[in-house]
Amino acid sequence: METSINSLKEALKNAERVAVLTGAGVSAESGVPTFRGADGLWKNYQATELATPEAFAKDPELVWEFYNWRRGLIAQKACNPAHTALTALERLIPDFTLITQNVDGLHLLAGSRHVLEIHGNIWRARCTRCGKETMDRAPDMGRRPTCAACGGLLRPAVVWFGESLDPRILRQAIEAAQQCRIMLVVGTSSVVQPAASLAFTAKSGGAMLAEINLEKTPNSDLMDIVILGKAGEILPRLVEGWA
Ligand code: BJW
Ligand code: ZN
Numbered sequence: 001m002e003t004s005i006n007s008l009k010e011a012l013k014n015a016e017r018v019a020v021l022t023g024a025g026v027s028a029e030s031g032v033p034t035f036r037g038a039d040g041l042w043k044n045y046q047a048t049e050l051a052t053p054e055a056f057a058k059d060p061e062l063v064w065e066f067y068n069w070r071r072g073l074i075a076q077k078a079c080n081p082a083h084t085a086l087t088a089l090e091r092l093i094p095d096f097t098l099i100t101q102n103v104d105g106l107h108l109l110a111g112s113r114h115v116l117e118i119h120g121n122i123w124r125a126r127c128t129r130c131g132k133e134t135m136d137r138a139p140d141m142g143r144r145p146t147c148a149a150c151g152g153l154l155r156p157a158v159v160w161f162g163e164s165l166d167p168r169i170l171r172q173a174i175e176a177a178q179q180c181r182i183m184l185v186v187g188t189s190s191v192v193q194p195a196a197s198l199a200f201t202a203k204s205g206g207a208m209l210a211e212i213n214l215e216k217t218p219n220s221d222l223m224d225i226v227i228l229g230k231a232g233e234i235l236p237r238l239v240e241g242w243a
Pocket of ligand 1: 022023024025026028029034035036048051101102103119158159160161162163164165186187188189190191192193194212213214215217229230231232
């Protein structure tokens with residue numbers, strides 16, 4: 001592991017363009033639950049069952065209850081050393097893009113600047129009638145929040161299964177993947193598309209790929225470097241003592 005960390009660090013020192021793809025594992029050490037496995041259970045539901053347009057159409061109050069619970073939880077959480085290390089890396093690399101699947105906003109809170117939130121942001125809500133989007137940091141939006149402009153039902157402005165990602169943000173993420181020399185893939189199970197494919201895009205463009213995760217993922221075989229460990233412990237080691 002030492003060798004992998006050192007060679008990745010040396011490669012980063014020589015890289016002009018770096019893209020980082022993060023997932024729920026990066027916020028796990030802040031106490032934000034991940035999606036899959038036991039961690040992803042809320043009441044008797046899997047998080048992935050509720051993050052769907054079908055669940056919202058069937059029972060918007062249940063889905064809002066789930067999102068209100070998560071908003072309340074995230075509101076109490078702070079960024080961790082993984083988020084902070086990525087802000088440091090951004091300052092060290094001339095062209096840096098942070099692509100995140102996380103909706104918790106913790107990368108922005110930590111001070112990362114060039115962030116693409118490809119699955120949206122839990123603090124934003126969108127009207128299902130007029131489409132107007134608003135930012136609201138209230139931990140609890142209520143059982144059936146409505147749009148101030150038209151009275152329509154609001155929904156979380158996040159990307160659910162079966163929904164398209166914002167094409168402009170996705171295009172920027174694909175471009176960052178195509179152009180980077182190194183892509184770090186951190187704390188994601190790499191099972192959700194199109195995010196998981198960004199590693200293939202980077203590899204096709206000639207980038208070196210490195211994965212940091214507690215365990216191997218379906219994308220591990222594609223990687224040049226796999227570092228098994230906690231993001232909050234590995235990432236700070238990549239940015240310490242650059243000379
Ligand atoms: C640590 C750690 C520590 C823990 N340190 N590591 C092609 C083939 C098959 C299916 C599809 C396809 N293209 C599209 C689809 C359908 C679907 C999909 O991908 N399905 C697969 C699951 C099969 N994709 C979509 O529907 C996407 N839309 C789309 O593509 O539109 C066009 C289209 C539609 C339909 C068909 C074809 C095309 C949209 C995906 C939206 C995902 N939305 C969610 C919810 C967001 C809102 C919310 O937060 O509530 O996004 S689902 C959920 O999964 C969330 C996450 O961002 C996403 C990824 O999860 P992530 O981050 O990887 O978390 P986990 O929990 O899975 O993993 C955590 C990892 O961290 C683990 O590996 C741990 O080991 C690790 N870890 N602690 C380091 N301390
Ligand atoms: Zn409206």
